[in-house]
Amino acid sequence: MSATAQIHLTHLQRLEAEAIHIMREVVSEAQNPVMLYSVGKDSAVMLHLAMKAFYPSKPPFPLLHVDTGWKFKEMISFRDDLVAKLGLELLTHTNPEGLADGVGPFTHGSAVHTDIMKTQALKQALDKYEFDAAFGGARRDEEKSRAKERIFSFRSAQHQWDPKNQRPELWSIYNVQKHEGESIRVFPLSNWTELDIWQYIHLEQIPIVPLYFAAERPVVERDGTLIMVDDDRMPLKDGEQPMLKNVRFRTLGCYPLTGAVESTANTLQDIIQEMLLTRTSERQGRVIDHDQSASMEKKKQEGYF
Amino acid sequence: MHQSDLISSDIDAYLKAHENKSLLRFITCGSVDDGKSTLIGRLLYESKMIFEDQLTALEQDSKKVGTQGENIDFALLVDGLAAEREQGITIDVAYRFFATEHRKFIVADTPGHEQYTRNMATGASTADLAVLLIDARQGVLTQTKRHAFIASQLGVRHIVLAVNKMDLVDYSEKVFNEIVDDFKTFADQLDIPNLHAIPVSALAGDNVVDGSRYMPWYEGPSLLGYLEAVDVETEETSLPFRMPVQWVNRPDLDFRGYAGRIAGGIVRPGDDVRVLPSGKQSKIARIVTMDSDLDEAVSGQSVTLTLTDEIDISRGDVIATSETPPEISDQFDTTIIWLSEEPMLPGRSYRMKTSSRLVSATVNAPKHKTDVNTLQKLPAKTLQLNEIGNCTLAVDRPIAFDSYNENRQTGSFILIDRMSNNTVGMGMINFPLRRAANIHWQNLDINKAANAEQKGQSPAVLWFTGLSGSGKSTIANEVQRRLFASGRHSFILDGDNVRHGLNRDLGFTDADRVENIRRVAEVSKLMVDAGLITLVSFISPFRAERDLARNLMEEGEFIEIFVNTPLSVAETRDPKGLYKKARAGNLKNFTGIDSPYEAPENPEIEINTDDMSVEDAAERVINGLIERGIIEA
Ligand SMILES: Nc1nc2c(ncn2[C@@H]2O[C@H](COP(=O)(O)OP(=O)(O)OP(=O)(O)O)[C@@H](O)[C@H]2O)c(=O)[nH]1
Ligand SMILES: [Mg+2]
Numbered sequence: 045m046s047a048t049a050q051i052h053l054t055h056l057q058r059l060e061a062e063a064i065h066i067m068r069e070v071v072s073e074a075q076n077p078v079m080l081y082s083v084g085k086d087s088a089v090m091l092h093l094a095m096k097a098f099y100p101s102k103p104p105f106p107l108l109h110v111d112t113g114w115k116f117k118e119m120i121s122f123r124d125d126l127v128a129k130l131g132l133e134l135l136t137h138t139n140p141e142g143l144a145d146g147v148g149p150f151t152h153g154s155a156v157h158t159d160i161m162k163t164q165a166l167k168q169a170l171d172k173y174e175f176d177a178a179f180g181g182a183r184r185d186e187e188k189s190r191a192k193e194r195i196f197s198f199r200s201a202q203h204q205w206d207p208k209n210q211r212p213e214l215w216s217i218y219n220v221q222k223h224e225g226e227s228i229r230v231f232p233l234s235n236w237t238e239l240d241i242w243q244y245i246h247l248e249q250i251p252i253v254p255l256y257f258a259a260e261r262p263v264v265e266r267d268g269t270l271i272m273v274d275d276d277r278m279p280l281k282d283g284e285q286p287m288l289k290n291v292r293f294r295t296l297g298c299y300p301l302t303g304a305v306e307s308t309a310n311t312l313q314d315i316i317q318e319m320l321l322t323r324t325s326e327r328q329g330r331v332i333d334h335d336q337s338a339s340m341e342k343k344k345q346e347g348y349f
Numbered sequence: 350m351h352q353s354d355l356i357s358s359d360i361d362a363y364l365k366a367h368e369n370k371s372l373l374r375f376i377t378c379g380s381v382d383d384g385k386s387t388l389i390g391r392l393l394y395e396s397k398m399i400f401e402d403q404l405t406a407l408e409q410d411s412k413k414v415g416t417q418g419e420n421i422d423f424a425l426l427v428d429g430l431a432a433e434r435e436q437g438i439t440i441d442v443a444y445r446f447f448a449t450e451h452r453k454f455i456v457a458d459t460p461g462h463e464q465y466t467r468n469m470a471t472g473a474s475t476a477d478l479a480v481l482l483i484d485a486r487q488g489v490l491t492q493t494k495r496h497a498f499i500a501s502q503l504g505v506r507h508i509v510l511a512v513n514k515m516d517l518v519d520y521s522e523k524v525f526n527e528i529v530d531d532f533k534t535f536a537d538q539l540d541i542p543n544l545h546a547i548p549v550s551a552l553a554g555d556n557v558v559d560g561s562r563y564m565p566w567y568e569g570p571s572l573l574g575y576l577e578a579v580d581v582e583t584e585e586t587s588l589p590f591r592m593p594v595q596w597v598n599r600p601d602l603d604f605r606g607y608a609g610r611i612a613g614g615i616v617r618p619g620d621d622v623r624v625l626p627s628g629k630q631s632k633i634a635r636i637v638t639m640d641s642d643l644d645e646a647v648s649g650q651s652v653t654l655t656l657t658d659e660i661d662i663s664r665g666d667v668i669a670t671s672e673t674p675p676e677i678s679d680q681f682d683t684t685i686i687w688l689s690e691e692p693m694l695p696g697r698s699y700r701m702k703t704s705s706r707l708v709s710a711t712v713n714a715p716k717h718k719t720d721v722n723t724l725q726k727l728p729a730k731t732l733q734l735n736e737i738g739n740c741t742l743a744v745d746r747p748i749a750f751d752s753y754n755e756n757r758q759t760g761s762f763i764l765i766d767r768m769s770n771n772t773v774g775m776g777m778i779n780f781p782l783r784r785a786a787n788i789h790w791q792n793l794d795i796n797k798a799a800n801a802e803q804k805g806q807s808p809a810v811l812w813f814t815g816l817s818g819s820g821k822s823t824i825a826n827e828v829q830r831r832l833f834a835s836g837r838h839s840f841i842l843d844g845d846n847v848r849h850g851l852n853r854d855l856g857f858t859d860a861d862r863v864e865n866i867r868r869v870a871e872v873s874k875l876m877v878d879a880g881l882i883t884l885v886s887f888i889s890p891f892r893a894e895r896d897l898a899r900n901l902m903e904e905g906e907f908i909e910i911f912v913n914t915p916l917s918v919a920e921t922r923d924p925k926g927l928y929k930k931a932r933a934g935n936l937k938n939f940t941g942i943d944s945p946y947e948a949p950e951n952p953e954i955e956i957n958t959d960d961m962s963v964e965d966a967a968e969r970v971i972n973g974l975i976e977r978g979i980i981e982a
Binding site: 052053054055056057058060061062064065068069071072073095096097098099100101102184185187188189191192207208210211212213214215216217218219221222223234235237239243246247313314316317320321322341342 | 765
C-alpha cells in the first residue's frame with residue numbers, strides 16, 4: 045500500500061496480503077477459476093486486489109456478472125467502463141428461462157425473483173463454463189451465517205453448502221482438492237469489515253459506482269423503505285409520485301429491492317463518518333433479507349453465493 | 350477525546366488513528382456450555398458493535414430460542430447456524446470483528462463440544478491468544494485440558510483463563526483461587542509462556558468490559574482491558590527470510606517474477622538468496638508491486654520477487670536467505686492432530702500440503718500418543734479422531750522446511766485423504782530425520798533390464814484384486830501354469846501364504862491391511878527388478894494401497910485385474926467357510942461384511958467369474974498380456 049514497508053504492518057496491509065495470498069493459491073491449484081463481480085464496493089476492492097496479486101500480469105481468470113436484468117443502470121455503465129479500462133474479460137449471464145417468463149421483483153416478488161434470476165442463474169453460469177472455483181466478495185461481518193463460513197467454502201456438485209460439515213481450515217494452508225463436478229467458493233475478503241472496505245477504498249482511491257454517494261434521485265417510499273425509480277418498469281401505485289430526495293445506497297443490488305438512505309454524504313470521508321455514526325447494519329437496506337429469519341443460511345444451502 | 354466525538358469532529362484524524370491500531374487475533378475455547386459464545390456476544394454488545402436492527406432481532410430470537418427466558422441470550426449473536434440455535438450449542442467457529450480505541454480484534458468463537466474439536470483447532474491455528482473459559486461450578490474438565498494442550502501445541506503463547514459464571518458461586522474468591530491453582534498444576538507441564546486468570550460473569554458482565562462491584566478482591570484488569578493491553582508482537586521480522594513461491598509470474602518473455610507471501614524476515618534488493626530444495630544461489634533484483642518497486646518487504650507481505658539470475662524455480666520452492674536457509678529432508682519427526690472420523694492409517698499414502706507445496710506422504714505408526722488428561726505418553730498403533738500423537742512422516746521428495754517452533758508457516762502441514770479429499774490431519778514438524786540421507790541407493794551392475802533380457806521377457810505385476818472367494822487364486826494359478834508351459838519366468842505372491850511368513854505379525858484392522866499391502870507391493874517391486882512376471886493375489890480392498898503399488902512400478906508394468914464376483918456368489922461358494930463365520934459375528938473386519946471393498950475404477954482387466962470358466966478367465970488375462978506387449982503370442 046505504500047512504497048516503503050514499515051516493520052509492523054497495519055491491519056489493512058495484513059488483510060491485503062492475506063487476500064492476495066488466497067487468490068494466488070486458487071489460481072495455482074484450481075483448473076478453471078472465475079471471479080464473481082457484482083459491481084458493488086466489495087467487488088471493487090476484490091478486483092483491485094486481483095490486479096495487485098498478479099501484476100504485471102492481468103488476473104488469469106475472467107469476471108462473471110450475473111445480471112438479473114434489474115440492476116441500477118449506473119451499475120451496468122460503470123461495469124462496462126471499468127472492464128474496458130482494465131482490459132479484462134467479462135462474462136455476463138442472465139437466466140434465459142427467467143427472462144423469457146418475464147420474471148421480475150414487481151410481478152413475482154423478491155423471493156421468487158432472487159431465486160430464479162440470481163441463485164439459479166448463478167448455478168447455470170457456473171455449470172455452463174465449468175468453473176471449479178469462484179471468488180466472491182462476501183465478508184464474515186455481514187451476516188451471522190457468513191461469520192461461520194470458511195474462506196475456501198466447499199460446494200457439492202449440486203452447489204450445496206453443508207454448514208455442519210465444513211472442512212477444517214488450518215493456518216493459511218488451503219485444501220483445494222475436490223472431485224469432478226464439485227466446486228469451491230472462495231472469499232478473499234472474509235476477514236474484512238465494512239469499515240475496512242471503505243477505508244481501503246479511501247486509501248487506495250478505488251473507483252466505485254456513484255450511487256454510493258448522495259445525490260438528488262427520484263424515489264418512492266414503500267413499507268418504510270425508499271426505492272429509487274430507476275426506469276419506467278416500476279409500476280407506480282395510485283397517487284404515488286416519485287419525489288426528488290438526497291439519497292445514497294449503502295449496498296447495491298436490484299434497484300427495486302435496494303433501499304436508499306437519506307444522506308448528504310458525497311465524499312468518502314462523509315460516507316465513513318455516516319457509517320460509523322449510524323446504528324443500523326448495511327444489510328438493513330436489502331429487502332431480501334427480511335423475508336425470513338435464518339434466510340441467508342437457507343439460501344446459501346440452496347446455492348446462493 | 351471519546352471515539353465517537355472524534356468521528357464527528359475530525360473523521361480524518363479518527364481514520365488515521367484507526368489505521369494504525371494493532372490487531373489481536375484471539376479465540377475463546379473451553380468445555381461445552383462454559384459460556385464462550387455468551388462472552389463474545391457480551392463483548393460485542395458492550396463495545397457497541399451491535400446495530401439496532403441486529404439488537405431487535407436478538408431480542409426476538411432470545412424469546413424464541415434463547416436459554417435465558419425473557420432475557421437476552423448473548424450467545425445467539427454468535428451461534429448463527431440454525432442447528433446451533435436449535436441445540437443451544439456451538440458447532441463451528443464464528444469469526445467476529447470489533448475495535449476499541451486502542452486495538453482491532455478478530456475473535457473466533459470455537460465450539461466446546463468434543464465432537465467438534467477440529468473446529469477449535471481451526472480457530473486456534475491462526476490465533477495469538479486464547480481465552481480459555483471454565484465454568485466456576487465445574488472447575489477444570491478434560492475438555493479444558495484438551496483445549497489448553499492443543500493451543501500450546503499450536504504455539505499460542507498467551508492464555509487468559511476466564512473463570513466464568515462467578516455469579517453462580519457467590520463471586521467467591523476461594524472458588525476462583527482453587528480453580529486457578531488446579532489449572533496451573535496442569536499447565537506447568539505445558540509450554541504456555543503467558544498465563545493470566547480473570548474471574549468473570551459473561552452473563553452479568555462482571556469483569557468483561559468494566560470491573561465488578563461484587564469482586565473487589567480481584568484487582569487486575571477486566572478481560573477487555575487485558576486484551577487491549579497485552580503485548581503479543583511476535584518478532585516475525587527478526588526470523589531468517591523465507592518466501593514459499595506460490596505462483597510464477599510470466600506476463601511476457603522479459604519478465605519472470607516469483608509471487609508469494611513472506612513467511613519470515615525481511616528482504617531487500619541485492620540480498621543473497623538460496624532457492625530450495627535445488628540449493629541454487631542468486632540475488633534479489635526487484636521487489637515488484639503494482640504501486641511501485643519496494644526497497645524492502647517484511648514478513649506477512651504478499652510480493653513478487655525477481656532475481657538477478659535465470660534459474661528454474663517453480664511453485665512450492667522456497668526462496669530464502671543464503672545465510673541461514675531452511676533445512677531439507679524427506680523424513681520428519683512430527684506432531685499430528687487427527688481430524689477425521691476415519692482413523693489414521695500408518696503406511697497409507699496421503700496428500701500433504703505445506704505452505705504452498707503438495708506432495709505425497711506416508712505416516713508411520715505413532716511413537717506415542719498423548720493422554721490429554723494426564724499428559725502421559727501412551728503407546729499407540731494409530732490415531733483416532735481428536736487424538737494427538739508423535740509420528741514419523743516420509744514424503745516422496747525432499748522439501749524445505751523449518752521446525753514449527755521456529756516458524757509456524759514453514760513448519761506446518763495438513764494431510765488430505767486421496768479418496769474423500771477431506772483434510773484429515775494437521776501437523777507440526779519437530780525436526781528432520783536423517784535416515785534417508787544416510788542410506789544411499791546402491792547401483793548394481795546387473796540391473797532390471799539385464800535380468801529381464803536374460804529371461805527374454807518384460808517383467809510385470811499382475812495384481813489380482815477382489816472379494817474373498819472371488820476366484821483370484823484359482824485364476825492366478827491357471828495363468829501361471831500357462832506362463833510356465835510357454836517358458837516364462839513367474840512367481841505367485843498369495844495373500845494367505847504371505848500371511849504365514851513375512852506378514853505373520855499383521856491382523857485385519859484397516860491399519861494392518863494397509864501395511865500388509867505395502868509390504869507385498871515392495872516385494873513385488875523387487876521381483877519385477879529380478880525380471881519376473883509376478884502374480885499377486887490379494888483381496889487388497891483399498892484403492893489407495895493398490896494405487897501405491899501401481900506408483901511403485903514403471904508405466905505399463907502394473908496390470909490390475911479385477912476379479913469381479915458379486916458378494917452373493919462369493920458368499921455361496923464360501924470355500925473356506927469364512928463368510929459363515931463372519932455372518933455369525935465370529936470373524937471381525939471381514940471384507941464385504943463389516944469391512945469395505947473399494948472396487949477399482951479403471952482396472953486393466955476385469956473378470957466376472959459368474960459367467961466365465963477358469964480357463965476362459967485365464968485366457969482373457971493371457972490375451973491382455975499379449976495386447977500390452979508383455980509377452981508375445
Ligand atoms: N449464570 C450464568 N450463566 C451463564 C454465564 N455465561 C454463560 N451462561 C449460560 O450458560 C449457557 C451456555 O452458554 P454458551 O455461551 O452457549 O456456552 P458455550 O461455551 O459457548 O457452549 P459451546 O459453544 O456449545 O461449547 C447458556 O445458557 C448461557 O446463558 C454466566 O456468566 N453466568
Ligand atoms: Mg458457544
